[in-house]
Amino acid sequence: MSKIKIKYTCALVLANDLIGGKWKLRILWHIAHGDNRFSLLTKAIPDISQKVLTVQLKELEESGIITKTVVNNNPPKTIIYAIAKEQLELIDIVEKLCEYTKKYAKNKSVDVSD
Numbered sequence: 001m002s003k004i005k006i007k008y009t010c011a012l013v014l015a016n017d018l019i020g021g022k023w024k025l026r027i028l029w030h031i032a033h034g035d036n037r038f039s040l041l042t043k044a045i046p047d048i049s050q051k052v053l054t055v056q057l058k059e060l061e062e063s064g065i066i067t068k069t070v071v072n073n074n075p076p077k078t079i080i081y082a083i084a085k086e087q088l089e090l091i092d093i094v095e096k097l098c099e100y101t102k103k104y105a106k107n108k109s110v111d112v113s114d
Contacts, residue, residue, distance in 0.1 A: 004018070005017070021056070023045070023052065023053070023056045024056055024059075025094055025097070027041065027045070027056055028065070028091065029091075029094055030045060031066060032083055032091045036081050037078070037079065037080060038057075041057075041081075057081065064084055065087045065090065066081050066083055066087075067081070067082050067083075067084050068080075068081055069081075069082070
């Protein structure tokens with residue numbers, strides 16, 4: 001698991017540690033749009049393994065970007081993931097990034113499905 005350091009030479013390096021990599025932006029987007037349980041995330045992002053999803057969710061939770069709430073302890077256990085209230089502005093950034101990449105893709109004739 002990645003650990004957040006005490007000191008960074010650049011804010012973008014910290015941003016990369018927080019939300020970088022292949023999966024975290026997709027996970028955040030899906031949680032923000034209602035895919036807030038593990039089973040929903042595995043359906044929404046079918047090319048991620050359960051192990052990798054577990055690790056990514058744990059890293060996002062440890063960094064305080066998402067929260068994890070157990071709403072039912074009886075089997076099957078129900079866990080809900082949410083964007084932490086103090087991190088909601090991050091979703092605006094993710095949405096803007098999606099808008100930008102869709103425009104970029106259109107200009108470069110790249111097919112991007114939602």
